[in-house]
Every structure is written in structure tokens, then in C-alpha cells.
Amino acid sequence: MAEQHHLVVTTRGRGSVDITDDIAALVRHAVANTGVAHVFVRHTSCGLAITENADTTVRRDLETLMQRWAPDGDPAYRHDLEGDDDMAAHARALLTGVCLTIPFSNGRLLLGTWQGIYLFEHRAQGHQREIIVTLTA
Amino acid sequence: MAEQHHLVVTTRGRGSVDITDDIAALVRHAVANTGVAHVFVRHTSCGLAITENADTTVRRDLETLMQRWAPDGDPAYRHDLEGDDDMAAHARALLTGVCLTIPFSNGRLLLGTWQGIYLFEHRAQGHQREIIVTLTA
């Protein structure tokens, strides 16, 4: 029987928020002993990714690359209703994705030592972002 | 106990097909009340992605960016047996991915308001594309 939880994460504009502890806390109290944590973000202009948790310059460099991959205000964009970061945010969300599946066992996420789970805000402004975590066994 | 369904989607060449309603219909009749819909496409030259469902220019702009990320007929490609779009299609499939996991509850996909589920055809010609949807609880 799947367990489902809702989280709300407040972002401060473009950048990443570490949500590892939030997911780990749900897994710690899971009824199931062994299974998978499915993490899903209900938006199209932010994303979820697992990346290095030790040196914060990794995530800064990822932002540098994302700006190249999907530049703000590119003249080729047709979709720009909400500003220069609007279409860039959707494109970044395509590249990072909006869902992750992470194994757990004995109340612990089976992440590697250097892995953290991050919500990447792709819009320039901060937002309230809804995340659904489903634990299946 | 997982429920598994097969869908076939006909594409008309490069571009995206909205499959949200197809997945929602399966979830509506699911035996399980709460769980995850796993969507998987059995090909290497098309992909699955969740993106904005309101303004169609978003998906047009994504096509513009994908053409930059993986240009058709790039002189560096060694793999070009099936034409200029062949290797580009595999590269686009790497970036979009071929699997999605979407939570559901009470017979409804828990998508955000602006999220749609799309099959992205990455080949120039249309194809019949097989999708497997597994509902787990």
C-alpha cells in the first residue's frame, strides 16, 4: 500500500534548495521496510535533480551551464509572456526533469555519500513549489 | 499487485503528442486508490516529457532548442544510416528520457495545473510508438 505525502518548498528565485532531509524524514517513518521513494514536482518551470552535496560550486557551475543550454531572453523564443526567464525555465525543467525515484531500506534513503536531492528553481523570482512524495514497497 | 497497460500512439513526424488523457483514463479505472503511474516508451528515437500545456509556443521553442542541442546532420556524427535526423533523434531521446513516474490518488493523476504529459517524436517521419503504463500501489 503506497504512502503519499505533500511538501511545500519556498524558493528565493533561481538556484537550488536541498530537500534531502525532507525526503529522508518521510522515509524514516515509512511503514514499509524496503521500497522506492518517488519524488514529483507539480510545476513546469522548476525541476528535481540529484547532484553533489559537498562543494557548492558544483551547483553554481550547473547554473552557468544551464544558462548556456537555455539562455534567458533568447531572440528565437516565441513564448515570453512572463519575461526573459519564462521559456528558459521550461527548457531547464525539460533537462533536469520533474520526477526522481530513490531506493530506501530500513528507514534510510540509499543515496551515495556525495548525493543530495535538490529542487532547482528555474524562474528568476521565488515561488511556493509543491512536491508529492509517494513511498511504494 | 501492479496493473499494466499497453498504448500505441501514432505520430506525424517531429513534434509532441499530448498523452495526458490516455494516462488519466487508465488511472481513473485503476484498482489501487493511491500510487504511481510509470510511463515507459519502448524506443530510442522518441521520448517522454512533462511540460506546459497552455501555450503551444512552449513546445515549439523546445523544438528550437533541441535542434541546437542535437543538430540534424551534424558533420561530427558517425551514425547516419537512416538520414540526417537519425543520430539527432537518439540524442534528443537521451535528453528527454524514455520514462516518467507520476503520482495518483483517488483515480486522478496528481499533475499540476499547467502540466501535460507529452510523447516527443524525435524522427522526421511519423511512427507507431508503443507505450507501457504500469500502475503500482
Add this chain to the structure above:
Amino acid sequence: MAEQHHLVVTTRGRGSVDITDDIAALVRHAVANTGVAHVFVRHTSCGLAITENADTTVRRDLETLMQRWAPDGDPAYRHDLEGDDDMAAHARALLTGVCLTIPFSNGRLLLGTWQGIYLFEHRAQGHQREIIVTLTA
């Protein structure tokens, strides 16, 4: 009840290793008849992807593109403690992702004919890479 298995894959530096048979073997002996194989790699400088299994030039061309998307030793990188391939490897891992979900039925992965499951080593040197496979029904 989920079944969980640990695999270790030895890589020889940048490039891809076919792990399809390893996952298929676990599914062949699964207790569940129908479900999903969740594959997860516990690192931030390698990734998992499903791509063409017939012509090896596809994966060579993907390497060519990844070198463009995240060049080794880019002067913009701040994170370069472990050499020119360090940050590039994290960026490639973001693009390929670290988790896959693949449906199975009757002891067989439901991959398409041309789909293989690959571990992409993104570092220049070889590593021992830990993979967790969770089978849920």
C-alpha cells in the same frame, strides 16, 4: 513486497557499459510476475540511460555531443579540484540522470527491440560504481 539487489560495475573510464543483462537476470528470478525495475546509481559523476543497442557509433556520437554540452576544463567552471573532467562529469550526470524505471512482465524486461540499458561513466578514469535495483509489483 519490494525486492532489492546491489550490483557493482567496474568502468574503464569515460564511455558506456551495457548493464541490460544484469538487470534482466534479476527480473528473470523476481518473485513478482508484473511490475517495475527501478535502477539507481549511487554517484554524481556517472549516469544511467537507455539508448540504441545495435550500432556502437550511437554511443560514440553521444559522447561527442556530451563533450559539447559540458566541455572538459571549461574556463567558466569553479569546481575543478579533481581535474578537467570533474565538473564536466557532474554536468553530464545531470543530463543523463541517475535513475531509470523499466516495466517487466512474466520474468522479462519490456524493453523495445533496440533498447539497451547503459551505465555512462562520465569521469576520465575507471571506477567501481554501485547500482541498486528495486523490483516493485
